[in-house]
């Protein structure tokens with residue numbers, strides 16, 4: 717189908733979806749419009765093949781979502797940090813999930829020694845992850861296996877970046893939430909793999925350098 721024809725069908729499809737949804741759950745839109753109380757904040761890649769609600773089997777209103785290239789949590793990115801702040805302080809999410817995925821174009825680009833123009837500063841943050849895990853990654857001879865492992869360690873590092881934020885540290889020590897978890901989505905079979913990050917252990921290491929729970933500087 718031509719892309720213009722496909723585009724023209726979008727609004728028609730929306731009407732069909734509204735009708736079906738209302739038939740299934742007559743209060744659906746009234747309830748949704750009332751407010752959101754999601755328990756999960758999902759930070760994932762912008763990749764068109766990876767959709768938070770779909771892969772988690774959750775409905776509208778159940779997951780607060782932030783997406784960017786290669787699911788990064790960069791400490792000067794006001795967008796990601798605002799989402800985390802709002803999710804923790806106002807929505808009181810119980811879990812923050814950082815979800816990477818195999819075959820990630822952003823991670824692949826970071827593995828190539830090429831000048832990507834405006835993308836360079838973003839890719840540099842991913843390349844910095846490679847440098848942190850260089851010994852392990854360089855030792856993997858098979859390029860595809862190295863690529864997969866790079867996706868995993870990148871997701872792990874972004875979980876640590878979430879743990880470095882003041883609101884996450886404060887909320888966790890006051891309430892036991894949010895818990896921060898790292899997942900990898902496998903595009904080949906649709907499965908989610910839990911990286912089983914030991915949050916307590918990581919936090920205790922992180923707090924030696926990034927502890928922000930002792931109050932503001934006076």
Ligand SMILES: [Zn+2]
Pocket residue numbers: 761762763785786787817819820821822823
């Ligand atoms: Zn990706």
